[in-house]
Every structure is written in structure tokens, then in C-alpha cells.
Amino acid sequence: MLWSGWGDPARARELPEQVRKLLHDLLGVRAPATPAAALGEVRLPPVALPASLQAVLAGVVGEAHVLTGHEDRVRHTRGKSTPDLLRMRAGDGSYAPDAVVLPGSHDEVAELLRLCSRERVAVVPFGGGTSVVGGLAPAGGAHGRARFAGVVALDLRRLDRLRSVDTESMIAEFEPGVRAPDAERLLAAHGLTLGHFPQSFEYATLGGFAAARSSGQASAGYGRFDDMVAGLTLATPAGDLELGRAPKSAAGPDLRQLVLGSEGAFGVITALRLRVRRAPAERRYEGWRFPTFAAGSAAARALAQEGPLPTVLRLSDETETMIGLADPGAIGSGGPGGCLMITGYEGARVEPRRTEASAVLARLGGEPLGEAPGQAWEHGRFSAPYLRDSLLAAGATVETLETAGFWANLPRLYDAVRLALLGALGSPLVLCHISHVYETGACLYFTVVVAQDGEPVAQWERAKEAVNAAVVEAGGTITHHHGVGRDHLEAYGREIGPVGVGILRAVKASVDPEGVLNPGVLIP
Numbered sequence: 290m291l292w293s294g295w296g297d298p299a300r301a302r303e304l305p306e307q308v309r310k311l312l313h314d315l316l317g318v319r320a321p322a323t324p325a326a327a328l329g330e331v332r333l334p335p336v337a338l339p340a341s342l343q344a345v346l347a348g349v350v351g352e353a354h355v356l357t358g359h360e361d362r363v364r365h366t367r368g369k370s371t372p373d374l375l376r377m378r379a380g381d382g383s384y385a386p387d388a389v390v391l392p393g394s395h396d397e398v399a400e401l402l403r404l405c406s407r408e409r410v411a412v413v414p415f416g417g418g419t420s421v422v423g424g425l426a427p428a429g430g431a432h433g434r435a436r437f438a439g440v441v442a443l444d445l446r447r448l449d450r451l452r453s454v455d456t457e458s459m460i461a462e463f464e465p466g467v468r469a470p471d472a473e474r475l476l477a478a479h480g481l482t483l484g485h486f487p488q489s490f491e492y493a494t495l496g497g498f499a500a501a502r503s504s505g506q507a508s509a510g511y512g513r514f515d516d517m518v519a520g521l522t523l524a525t526p527a528g529d530l531e532l533g534r535a536p537k538s539a540a541g542p543d544l545r546q547l548v549l550g551s552e553g554a555f556g557v558i559t560a561l562r563l564r565v566r567r568a569p570a571e572r573r574y575e576g577w578r579f580p581t582f583a584a585g586s587a588a589a590r591a592l593a594q595e596g597p598l599p600t601v602l603r604l605s606d607e608t609e610t611m612i613g614l615a616d617p618g619a620i621g622s623g624g625p626g627g628c629l630m631i632t633g634y635e636g637a638r639v640e641p642r643r644t645e646a647s648a649v650l651a652r653l654g655g656e657p658l659g660e661a662p663g664q665a666w667e668h669g670r671f672s673a674p675y676l677r678d679s680l681l682a683a684g685a686t687v688e689t690l691e692t693a694g695f696w697a698n699l700p701r702l703y704d705a706v707r708l709a710l711l712g713a714l715g716s717p718l719v720l721c722h723i724s725h726v727y728e729t730g731a732c733l734y735f736t737v738v739v740a741q742d743g744e745p746v747a748q749w750e751r752a753k754e755a756v757n758a759a760v761v762e763a764g765g766t767i768t769h770h771h772g773v774g775r776d777h778l779e780a781y782g783r784e785i786g787p788v789g790v791g792i793l794r795a796v797k798a799s800v801d802p803e804g805v806l807n808p809g810v811l812i813p
């Protein structure tokens with residue numbers, strides 16, 4: 290993984306000439322005045338964690354598993370949102386942990402949490418490091434570093450095993466540091482799949498998916514990640530929590546829901562028991578054109594409410610269709626006009642479902658475009674983050690944001706976010722698609738492109754603040770699948786109100802009385 294960008298450096302993408310021209314002509318994008326910092330130039334705070342405490346931690350995990358080198362610290366500074374990358378490119382390593390600690394078992398995690406709580410060392414659980422909401426940047430402001438003897442990143446990469454597969458109950462137990470492609474590879478050996486394919490698939494971990502309530506591109510068919518969690522183990526400074534002993538239960542509130550989305554603030558997930566499915570025998574992706582976003586939305590809603598639901602269902606608005614973002618390889622070459630819908634079917638026998646769904650789409654004004662757009666989407670489904678790096682280097686800020694709402698409120702939400710972005714950024718390019726659908730509503734996923742001004746981080750923060758306010762005001766949720774982190778903290782507080790905030794604080798005080806777990810994240 291690039292330390293200041295996304296993914297495998299070998300897959301870094303040159304910006305196609307037509308995109309450069311489009312950026313210049315449409316948005317006035319110009320190359321940044323200052324080149325990006327080199328790894329060795331990143332400025333880090335001095336290591337605050339005393340050597341004596343480093344030795345205490347090494348006593349638990351072994352000396353080889355406590356890392357304090359420049360590169361290790363840089364690689365655990367922040368996540369992968371656009372402001373994160375802009376700061377790293379500017380050589381700003383101000384949120385670096387003092388040390389990276391790599392536990393090898395649940396017991397080591399539990400012991401580390403006990404010690405860090407006792408010694409007041411802040412602990413940031415670190416999975417794939419792909420957070421886009423500031424979920425890995427603790428300690429600062431009111432929750433400042435000065436309150437702690439040091440800050441460690443608890444990297445879970447050594448907890449990377451598939452522990453068991455129960456093909457009768459269709460549950461697989463994993464450790465949290467397993468990356469998504471490895472989980473799929475391990476399950477494929479049993480003829481199984483998880484079916485969780487977010488755009489961060491290549492690097493994100495199962496623990497991170499659970500901690501941030503992730504949602505994948507095939508959520509219509511396989512569900513969100515939180516739908517997949519049958520049980521889990523959480524290590525906290527106050528002791529362990531073992532949850533999920535039956536498919537459904539009336540034994541009080543479902544405490545799993547307190548852990549899902551807890552973003553490392555309540556404990557460290559050390560095991561996940563996940564619902565699995567048979568690996569699909571067939572896959573088929575195709576495209577449809579709708580005359581307007583409203584017409585396409587109505588068709589998506591019909592499938593979500595009356596069925597049959599495809600495994601993948603997404604609908605680009607007019608601008609996203611025109612730009613061609615559904616197929617990053619073809620950006621700027623012009624989409625099919627109107628609004629592009631991608632439908633994907635996976636399973637044992639996809640044809641009956643496909644035929645029935647196609648009839649619904651055709652009845653509601655859809656025009657079939659065949660398999661080519663579906664295949665192009667499938668081919669490019671994990672490419673966009675690579676393109677972001679090239680756009681940043683070219684002088685364009687490109688960032689994504691998402692919300693969800695009920696169908697009846699979706700047009701209002703769509704307009705509110707667009708207006709907030711236009712108001713804050715002047716004349717950005719704003720693209721949107723419906724990325725996840727439910728019987729009662731859907732997720733709106735926006736991509737924004739704007740020419741960087743002299744202070745691109747501040748420029749984006751103004752826009753983000755405006756969007757957060759607009760989402761709350763328009764009745765949407767502040768996040769459908771990216772999580773709260775630091776970036777949504779204040780708006781999340783407004784979304785759940787003082788009673789909700791009080792509940793979160795009470796849970797925090799109960800499991801983490803010294804407040805060492807991911808301080809400054811999630812809890813308003």
C-alpha cells in the first residue's frame with residue numbers, strides 16, 4: 290500500500306489525456322505549486338511513549354512486535370480519506386502514533402488493553418488503515434495527546450486466521466486482521482463466499498468492516514457487513530465480551546449492535562463469526578438506461594420493494610453517467626446518456642431472477658444496454674481509488690461522501706447535498722449514484738471534483754462541514770457505511786441527540802473507564 294496514496298504502486302494509473310483536458314476546461318485545474326513530500330520528509334512528533342512502557346508492551350508481544358521506526362509510524366498515521374492523503378502529501382505526520390504494536394492472539398490484545406489502561410496509553414485499533422472518516426487519527430484538541438503517556442497503533446495484521454467453518458450453520462469464524470481478499474480465498478477452498486466487496490476490498494480487514502459497519506457493492510444480494518455478523522468477541526480494558534449464541538434472540542437489546550460500528554472506542558474485536566453463502570456458480574452483470582434519475586430511482590425502488598432484487602444494483606445520476614465514472618477506464622468518453630443502472634446477478638441459477646427483474650425494469654422505462662456496461666463496471670469496480678491519486682497529483686481534489694434516507698425523502702436529500710457542495714466550493718463537479726437499496730430507502734453516494742486552491746485541506750473541510758449540516762437538516766443519516774470517526778462526530782451528536790450521546794458515554798465509561806481506546810473518535 291502506498292503510504293500517501295492508495296493501493297499497489299504497480300497499479301498506479303496515468304491520468305488519461307481526455308481527463309486532464311476535461312479537468313482543465315471544466316474546472317480550471319492546474320498542477321499544484323509544491324511537489325508531494327517523500328517518505329523521509331514526513332514530519333513526525335517526537336516519540337512520547339517512555340522506553341520503560343515500550344518495554345512493558347514488548348513484554349506482552351515480544352520486542353520484534355513493537356515498532357517505532359519512521360516508516361512504521363508514517364504508515365500508521367491517519368487513514369485514506371482525501372484530506373488524509375493531502376496532509377500526508379504535504380509531509381504532515383502530526384497524528385503519528387509513538388509506536389506500532391502487533392499482538393498475536395486474543396490474550397495478548399486483552400493484556401495490552403489492561404496495561405495501556407493502567408498506564409494511560411491511548412490505543413488506536415488498526416485494521417487495513419482504509420478509514421475515510423478520520424477513524425485512525427485520535428488524540429488532538431480536547432482529547433489531546435497530553436492526557437496520555439503515549440499513543441500506540443494496535444495493528445491487527447497478525448490475527449489473520451480462519452479458525453473454523455461450520456457448513457451446517459453456514460458460519461465461519463475469523464480473526465479480525467484477515468483482509469477481504471484473503472477471507473474470500475480461504476472460504477473459496479470450502480466452496481463458500483462472504484460476498485462483501487466494498488471498493489476498499491483489496492486492503493480492508495474483517496475487523497475494520499465490523500467496527501465501521503461497512504457495506505459492499507453487492508449488498509443487495511449479500512447484505513451489509515453488520516447483517517453477516519452472527520457473533521463476535523470483544524476485548525475491553527474491563528474484560529471480554531462474548532456475543533451471539535443463536536441466530537435471533539429476545540434476550541434484551543442486541544449488544545452486538547453496540548459493538549458493530551463502535552470504531553475501536555469500546556474495545557478490540559478479536560473474533561468474528563460470520564454468516565457465509567455458497568460461492569455463486571454464475572455471475573452476470575449488465576447495464577440499463579433510464580431517461581432520468583427519478584425514473585431510475587423509481588425502478589430501483591420497485592425491485593427493492595417488490596423484487597426480485599439483483600445482487601448488485603446501482604444507479605448513476607445524469608452527471609455521473611455523462612462523465613462515465615461507472616467505468617473509470619472510459620471517463621470523458623461520454624456515457625450512454627440519461628442515467629446508467631448496473632444490475633448484477635450472482636447465485637446458483639441467475640436466469641429466472643434476471644428475467645423477472647428485467648421485466649420490471651423494462652416496464653418502468655428502462656432500456657437494456659446488454660452486458661458490456663456491466664462488464665466494464667465489473668472490470669473497473671476497484672479502480673477509482675487509483676485514479677484519485679492521479680487526480681490529487683494533477684491539482685484536483687476528489688472526494689466521496691455518502692448518506693442514506695427513506696425513499697420519500699431521497700430527492701430532498703440529493704438536492705440538499707448538491708446545493709451544500711455548490712455553495713461551499715463554487716463550481717465543483719458533483720456526481721452521485723444510488724449505491725445500496727432497501728425496501729424503505731437507499732444510500733446516495735456522491736463524488737466531488739474541484740480544482741485545489743492554495744489550502745486544499747481547509748477548502749475541503751469547509752465543504753464537508755456544509756454537507757454535514759445539510760444532511761442533518763434534510764433528515765438523512767450522517768453516514769450509511771463510512772462510519773463516524775472524527776469527521777462526522779459533531780453531526781452524529783446532532784443526529785442522535787443528548788440522550789443518545791449520554792448512552793454512548795455511559796457505555797464508554799463502563800468498558801473503558803480511563804478513556805484510552807481511540808480517544809476523540811465516535812463519541813461526541
Ligand SMILES: Cc1cc2nc3c(=O)[nH]c(=O)nc-3n(C[C@H](O)[C@H](O)[C@H](O)COP(=O)(O)OP(=O)(O)OC[C@H]3O[C@@H](n4cnc5c(N)ncnc54)[C@H](O)[C@@H]3O)c2cc1C
Nearest residue numbers: 416417418419420424487488489494496497503504553558
Ligand atoms: C478507496 C476506498 C474505498 C472505500 N470503499 C468503501 C465501500 O465501498 N464500502 C464501505 O463500507 N467502506 C468503504 N471504505 C471505507 C473503509 O474501507 C471501511 O470503513 C472499512 O470498514 C475499514 O476497514 P479497515 O480494515 O481498513 O479498518 P481501519 O481503517 O483500519 O479502521 C476503521 C475503524 O475501525 C477501528 N478498528 C479496526 N479494526 C478493529 C478491530 N478489530 N476492533 C475494533 N476496532 C477496529 C479503527 O480503530 C477505526 O476506527 C473505503 C475506503 C477507501 C479508502
